[in-house]
Amino acid sequence: MLSFEIMNISSPLILQQAVAEIEKCNDFTSQFGLMLAHRDAVELVETRALALKNNGRIEFGGGVLDKIIREFCHSPYISMYNYAETLHDLTEIFYFYKNETLDLLSDDDLLKFMKDSFDGKCQGSLELLAGRALANMARQLRYGDDMNESEPLTNAEEDEDDEY
Amino acid sequence: MTNIEKHYIIDPNSLSSESYFASLLQEAYICGLLSALDIEKIQMQCLAFLAYKSERYNGGESSSIRVEVAENIMKSNLYTIGLYLKSLPDADCAANELKTATISEMYQKGRGIINVKFQAAQHVYKLTQKNKMDTLNYTYNATLNDDGIGIFFKTYNPNFEAHEIPAAIDYQLCNSATDLAGVEFIQKYLESLYFENEFCANFAAADIHHLLFGYDEGYQDLLINIFEQVLTAALGCSLAQRNVMKLAISADEIQSLQKELSSYDDHALSIMVAKATEKVLDELNIVSLPLQRYIEQSLPKITTSIAQALKTNNLDKVFISPVNPGLISKIEFSSGVKMDDANYRKLINELLICRYSADKLSLINESVKSFDDLEDVLFDAQLNEGEITMVFSMLENVELAALLRRHPFKSNIQAVDLSEAEQAVRLSLKKYINHLPTDRQEQIFKIMTCLTAEKQAVFQ
Numbered sequence: 136m137l138s139f140e141i142m143n144i145s146s147p148l149i150l151q152q153a154v155a156e157i158e159k160c161n162d163f164t165s166q167f168g169l170m171l172a173h174r175d176a177v178e179l180v181e182t183r184a185l186a187l188k189n190n191g192r193i194e195f196g197g198g199v200l201d202k203i204i205r206e207f208c209h210s211p212y213i214s215m216y217n218y219a220e221t222l223h224d225l226t227e228i229f230y231f232y233k234n235e236t237l238d239l240l241s242d243d244d245l246l247k248f249m250k251d252s253f254d255g256k257c258q259g260s261l262e263l264l265a266g267r268a269l270a271n272m273a274r275q276l277r278y279g280d281d282m283n284e285s286e287p288l289t290n291a292e293e294d295e296d297d298e299y
Numbered sequence: 300m301t302n303i304e305k306h307y308i309i310d311p312n313s314l315s316s317e318s319y320f321a322s323l324l325q326e327a328y329i330c331g332l333l334s335a336l337d338i339e340k341i342q343m344q345c346l347a348f349l350a351y352k353s354e355r356y357n358g359g360e361s362s363s364i365r366v367e368v369a370e371n372i373m374k375s376n377l378y379t380i381g382l383y384l385k386s387l388p389d390a391d392c393a394a395n396e397l398k399t400a401t402i403s404e405m406y407q408k409g410r411g412i413i414n415v416k417f418q419a420a421q422h423v424y425k426l427t428q429k430n431k432m433d434t435l436n437y438t439y440n441a442t443l444n445d446d447g448i449g450i451f452f453k454t455y456n457p458n459f460e461a462h463e464i465p466a467a468i469d470y471q472l473c474n475s476a477t478d479l480a481g482v483e484f485i486q487k488y489l490e491s492l493y494f495e496n497e498f499c500a501n502f503a504a505a506d507i508h509h510l511l512f513g514y515d516e517g518y519q520d521l522l523i524n525i526f527e528q529v530l531t532a533a534l535g536c537s538l539a540q541r542n543v544m545k546l547a548i549s550a551d552e553i554q555s556l557q558k559e560l561s562s563y564d565d566h567a568l569s570i571m572v573a574k575a576t577e578k579v580l581d582e583l584n585i586v587s588l589p590l591q592r593y594i595e596q597s598l599p600k601i602t603t604s605i606a607q608a609l610k611t612n613n614l615d616k617v618f619i620s621p622v623n624p625g626l627i628s629k630i631e632f633s634s635g636v637k638m639d640d641a642n643y644r645k646l647i648n649e650l651l652i653c654r655y656s657a658d659k660l661s662l663i664n665e666s667v668k669s670f671d672d673l674e675d676v677l678f679d680a681q682l683n684e685g686e687i688t689m690v691f692s693m694l695e696n697v698e699l700a701a702l703l704r705r706h707p708f709k710s711n712i713q714a715v716d717l718s719e720a721e722q723a724v725r726l727s728l729k730k731y732i733n734h735l736p737t738d739r740q741e742q743i744f745k746i747m748t749c750l751t752a753e754k755q756a757v758f759q
Contacts, residue, residue: 187363194363195350202362233363241360 153180153198160201164208168215171204175219182223186230199229199242206246212259221261225249228265235273248272308332309390316478319381327394337398344402349373351403356459371460376406378462378481382416383409413457416482421452423489430496433504435519436511442470443492451485473527473597494593495526501583502529502546509621510546516624516748528619530594531601533583535618537575543582547621557614565606572602630697630749635669643672650680660689670701678720687727696739700746703728 157176164170171179179200187194203225207213213221232245240248252268253259308330315322324341327333333341352372353364364372383405384393396405431443441447451466462480468488473495476487499507507525510532511518532546538560539552563571576598580591601617608617638646646666653659659682667673677687691699708725717725732740 191366192363193366193369195353199362230363233361234365238357238361238365242362243360 150180150184153183153200156201157204160204160208164204167208169208169213169218170215171219171222179219179222179226182226183230186227189227190230190234192230192233199246200226202242202246203229206250207253210250210254210259212254224261224265228261228269231265232269232273235269236276239276307389307391309394311390314390316385316483317480318377319385320377321381323381323384323390323393324397326390327397330394332391332394333397341397341402345373345376348376348402348406352376352459371463375459375461375463376402379409379413379457380405381409382412382483386412410457413461413482416486417452417455417457420482420486420489423486423493424448424452427489427493427496430493430500432496432499432507432525434507434511434525436470436521436523436525437519438469438471438522439525442468448485448489455482457482469522471522471524473524473530473600474593491593494590495524497587497590498583498585498594499526499529501585502533502544506544506546506621509623510619512624513619513622516622527597527601530579530597531604531617532619532621533579534572534575534601537578537582538571543579548618550615550620553615553618553620556618557609557612560605560614561609565602568606568609569598569602572598572605630746635671637669637671638666642666643675647676647679650676650682656683656686656689659686660693663690664693670698673698674702674705677724678718681720684723684727687724688731691728691731696743697746699728699732700743701750703732703743704747704750 154173154176157171157179158173161170183194183198183200200222203222207221207225229245229249232249233240233242236245249264249269253261253264257263257268309323309326309332313322313326324333324338328335328338349369349372352375353369356368356372357364380402384396386408387393387396427443432439434440447467447469449466451464454465456463456465461482464481464484466485470492472488472491474491476484476491479487507529511523511525511528514523514528515521529546532548533543535548535553535556536543536546539548539556541548541552560568560571576594579585580594585591585594604617605614608614637643646662649662650659653662659680663673663676663680667676673690676682677690682690691702694702706721706725706728708729732743735743
């Protein structure tokens with residue numbers, strides 16, 4: 136009873152608050168034709184909790200979900216058809232790369248990089264985003280290189296990219 | 300007479316000094332000073348405060364944090380609050396404070412105490428450097444240096460790792476600072492070290508060196524507490540009615556003490572040691588009360604060692620006779636001239652084709668005139684174990700000692716790194732020495748310790 140177990144801080148109240156914050160984002164995303172139902176919001180919060188647990192992290196307050204939504208809602212590669220599913224994947228990718236980048240990047244910088252890569256050379260591919268762009272950036276960051284100076288894709292790599 | 304001592308609801312002995320906050324919550328709940336609701340409220344406040352501190356840790360740039368980092372921040376917060384609660388008059392008062400004050404308020408007060416303790420520790424660190432002992436002991440010197448305990452003052456992070464002790468502290472104190480953490484530990488450690496230095500400053504560095512050399516000639520590399528050795532020796536001198544200042548007690552006096560003290564039970568022995576301590580304090584004119592108290596705290600440990608040694612008839616392991624390394628006779632060798640390569644090759648070829656062991660031995664006896672050549676022959680001539688043993692039997696004690704010093708057989712594990720020939724020689728030498736009469740073995744070992752580091756022997 137007297138322990139300070141900080142892994143189990145997801146009280147129902149905090150979860151409800153997080154769901155409400157996500158639903159509130161609908162006001163902003165509706166202009167792009169993107170809406171999340173209550174059930175979607177609950178599932179997204181659950182995905183966040185699982186991603187945090189799997190990556191050995193904890194988050195206080197509303198978290199980063201509303202930032203992900205606001206950053207990606209105007210992506211040309213996201214529509215109502217893949218909106219919720221993409222958010223689930225982006226949430227998992229985000230927390231994974233927070234660890235991989237050794238917490239050296241702020242949430243905003245990481246999200247900006249993800250958005251630019253997703254809309255840019257990954258052309259909406261989550262596999263390329265996670266497996267190539269972010270992986271390269273994390274490796275360069277760990278070895279002390281500038282993250283903007285990523286290796287140019289060779290012809291062979293470009294061919295590989297086409298497979299996605 | 301009526302006892303007017305205040306009665307406390309929480310037993311202070313049941314509280315942990317290291318995790319004061321958590322243990323206080325536990326005890327306050329058990330004693331009924333805090334309800335389950337109070338505890339829950341405090342826990343929620345702690346989590347809210349952790350959220351605030353995590354945000355500060357991230358500089359507001361990240362909403363999530365690694366679990367281990369958050370746990371560390373939580374420990375740091377609880378430690379800081381614990382420091383404040385510990386500063387209150389008693390545990391009941393601290394439990395009451397938990398009900399009335401917020402976590403944030405208590406943390407701020409605890410943080411203030413950390414600042415004060417940090418500065419106090421820094422001051423004591425300077426004092427310990429001033430009264431530092433002049434000794435060869437490595438751990439003592441390495442600990443009391445800017446790369447040892449000094450690191451703490453450069454790297455301590457009271458905001459997020461207040462409970463950590465980022466310093467290289469290998470030197471063990473006589474009264475170790477247990478059940479403490481963070482700056483509290485460092486302050487206590489340095490204060491204790493200061494007292495130990497202060498006591499040892501009453502003796503000449505050379506006398507302490509001789510005492511420790513008597514304890515172990517390799518004391519430079521040992522993890523020993525110098526103060527404990529010095530105090531024990533001073534007590535020994537006092538018990539033997541000797542002058543304390545020189546820390547010199549002879550083997551005969553130790554024997555007499557063994558006879559005299561054996562008749563005492565533990566209680567009587569404690570009284571004897573306490574009286575001897577008073578004499579030591581008088582003789583050294585130690586008037587500082589904190590130092591006297593520190594010495595008194597060290598007595599139970601020393602008394603137990605004495606009692607144990609008396610029971611096992613090993614008082615000479617507790618009271619040490621000093622040894623002046625400068626007065627130990629040394630044996631210095633000058634190696635004979637090695638034979639030239641052509642002659643050596645010729646000798647080895649002859650030995651390899653030689654059929655009988657007796658012929659090999661006479662050949663070695665005739666041709667080998669230097670200790671280094673003998674070593675080479677042992678490795679190169681492919682002698683069997685019996686022949687190697689026969690070569691050893693031709694050697695005098697001093698040569699065997701020199702050989703043993705160069706080629707000790709310590710363990711099978713160590714032998715793995717050696718060549719097959721060297722393994723065979725070392726093993727044969729060990730077996731040969733073990734089969735010698737005990738008094739001859741002792742003579743050889745004694746000579747070994749007297750050999751100078753430059754081990755060059757004359758083989759005649």
